[in-house]
Amino acid sequence: MTIMQKFLGASAAIALSAGAALADPAIIFDLGGKFDKSFNEAAYNGATRWAEETGNSFAEVELQSDAQREQALRRFAEAGSNPIVMAGFAFGNALGEVAGDYPDTSFVIIDMVVDAPNVRSVVFNEHEGSYLVGYMAAQTSKTNTVGFIGGMDIPLIRKFACGYAQGAKAANPDTTVISNMTGTTGAAWNDPVKGGELTRAQISQGADVVYAAAGGTGIGVLQTAADEGILSIGVDSNQNYLHPGKVLTSMQKRVDNAVYNAMMDGPGLETGLLVMGLGNDGVGYTLDEHNEALISDEMKATVDAVAEKIVAGEIEVHDYMSDETCPSLTF
């Protein structure tokens, strides 16, 4: 086993020379890259917030290939990183295979459920948050037409769209919901030009509020909506500041909180399923100085009442993922 020893020695030397202290947490970003102004960036912000508050450092890597998922997990676990946080449902399979081999390491996976004793699975009720912003969109719309622009056509985005449509129709049954997906490849997450074109197409069909759940593509949606004088709704991070007074609100998904909490809890964190919904500030709409003029007190009161009803279970928001159908919208 001399080769193995050499390899272990080499990797230990590498780990030390790179300055990664042991027992630091690690975070793995998905193929989209960490500065996507959306999901990954929210995760990165959570980790940075933790580092700034505690003065500690964390290891990180941005993946380039699907084959690197397991590789990154194993290498960080062997180097002693703990806990290891991964942002994205695509890690599900890799983590399922790796988790058992490192029982003393805690893993946190976001947007996916992996059933293992040392894994915390964080999932968000995006449909609930989308319901709220859909409700607000329909209340605001003067044309009774609201738009939805998704990124890549995958079930997760349909979940956003379905909640949004249900919320819009709950606020005003006469509302027409127009839904478009940007594309069918990963490039659809980062195509602001096409996002802008889809927005123009929806405007010509009468939409005066559009909701973008499309990663980097959403930047183009928000820009075009602001240019054309209609309102838009941001996603994942609070995007109200991008076009003050032109963004109705943002459906915030607190991925940053999930990462921050995981790193705060440290090694040996509580594992199991953690659902972040309206009840525990996992999702919600945003209200700040950039959009307060757009949202009247009356509207805020109505929406907050709706949110309470959802939390109390009086309003049931349909989850597309539960049966892969959507009563309020056809795709």
Add this chain to the structure above:
Amino acid sequence: MEQLPKWADLVVVPLVGLIMAFVLSMLMVLVTGHDPIQALKLMVSGALGSTYGWGYTLYYATNFIFTGLAVAVAFHASLFNIGGEGQAAIGGLGVALVCLFIPWPHWTIALLAASASAAVFGALWALIPAYLQAKRGSHIVITTIMFNFIAASLLNYVLVNQLRPRGSMDPATAKFPEATHLPSLGDMLGAVGIPFAKGTPANVSLFVALAACVFVYYLIWRTRLGYQLRAFGKSQPAAVYAGINPVKITIITMMISGALAGLMAINNVMGEAERLILGSVEGAGFIGIAVALMGRSHPIGILFAALLFGALYQGGAELGLWTSIPRELVIVIQALVILFTGALDNMVRLMVAKVLIRPKRAEA
């Protein structure tokens, strides 16, 4: 200009290009405020310094051998197949269907069937652009690249709407059954007593790739079809005058090319992921073009070029894991290698020629 000796053309020119690319890359690392020597060491030792590194390097290299061969075969007939990406993706669909819906008793039989299915799917995907080129004169570069997008959309539809297990968020098929799992290089070498890191993705497909190299060599230089193919590539009117049917050659060449690209799926889909995911090809179809250029469209050259690019991929991953050098810079390094060994090839060749040929003249 005088002809370079063959050894210089095959060894010195790519090597000089490679060194120039690395010097420039290291300068860029230096400019961004990192230690270039440490980065280089990390890349080389990470890719080649352990059996663990080799396990990944060889895995990536296997992908690039298949796509490189695919591009090379088409090059010999003067056809530029840049649809390897789509053909490999559709090949993946072929592998997935065979692995998911037929209960195989043993991986050996499953591998044969999956290889056949991947090759057929890839070949059929190349058939349509080939037909359009041969019969309608639609340029193969345009049609094959457009077929990449059609393939991506088709896979997206199939994965999201048909093959995805219910309730799963991931646009991917279910895991293939146990019996279709290919033995990894670690398992195989371990069985004969050679220690090799377990848990690395290199697998038995590597040997299929090597067999494909031999196959392509014999096809191009030792068969009548290969001769026709090269004649067609050198001069189309001359080939037609010699009685070679241009429609037939175009279609057959493209189908072989597509089959080779499709075969890549036994490595990444069947060997590594053991399920079909969206975007499984990850640009290997395009890297294949660089590999074929660098390898002079010869199987042996392709083998070494594929190893180089495999090492770059794995070395880049190690850089990403252990340094704060951004992922984009790793892509820049890979791009510089492609630029110097592929695109700026003639510049390097002229430089080498000046150095090598002048002294001889002085002697004379």
